[in-house]
Amino acid sequence: MTTSGDSPATPLRLGSAVVHGATGYVGRHLVRALLLEDVTVLAVGRSDAGLDAVREWLGEAGALMRPVVADVSTDEGSHYVADQLRRRGGIDAAFAAIGGWWEGPDLVDLDTATWDGLLRSHLTAHFLAARSTVPSLAPQGSAYVALNGIATLKPEAGSGPVSVTGAAQSMLLEVLRAEEDRPRVRFHELCVVNPVVDDGQAPDAREAVVEITDVTAAALRLARAGDPTVVRTELGQWQPAPAATPHSGDSAVG
Ligand SMILES: NC(=O)c1ccc[n+]([C@@H]2O[C@H](COP(=O)([O-])OP(=O)(O)OC[C@H]3O[C@@H](n4cnc5c(N)ncnc54)[C@H](OP(=O)(O)O)[C@@H]3O)[C@@H](O)[C@H]2O)c1
16 A cells, blocks of 8 residues: 555554664664664664664764674574564564665666675565564564665666565565554555755755655654554655556457
């Protein structure tokens, strides 16, 4: 289901959260926004060094972050995360901010190794993050919020793998939702349709952009009170291409 808004529901109290992709731009800001609201945050990243850098960047609040070093694009890493979350008991919210922007050759010129690598970082990692996390979401009320971007909605020439994996990531979330039998566990996609910039940079931008605090606020709003019937929320401005005129059914087949 697609919408450009989220509607209020009984707000969920966020006591604990996990952030996948915590070493990335959006991920580390999510960690900070959650810590500022006194949420216990498990920050999942692939390396000690990356998570140390986030801790340093957080300043004083960094001491409160709980680092989980694991590569969720591998079975080993995802099992480790699953184990850590199981030990904690019910998690109130999970955020998946894995995989960033990529530009390269058109699909017809793309080598298989690059394609495989992007499937792993932009899709398999989302699958394994969900597989490791969803079973530990609190049954009495919780939310899984995955970040996504414009390439999901629109075919981006030169960023084909990001479009293909983004569309698949949307369906991944839909299937997780369809398979979920705990009625109070919600799934949301936050599709940020413009580049994200630091706070205060939007007025000088030459194109439509979204400031990072608006992204983290929207993600937390979805986690707390997203409409359970709405999977995708778009943030930003874009103009969908006009719909193609459907063919009439008189073409010769066979
Ligand atoms: N930034 C934007 O302008 C923007 C705009 C619209 C939507 N978004 C959405 O926001 C989300 C995050 O984007 P971002 O800009 O924060 O990206 P980013 O800064 O490049 O961060 C990507 C994160 O994904 C992790 N990652 C990459 N490959 C991985 C793999 N194979 N296994 C596990 N983790 C992996 C990275 O870990 P390492 O640090 O270890 O590499 C990093 O934590 C994406 O879904 C994107 O579509 C971003």
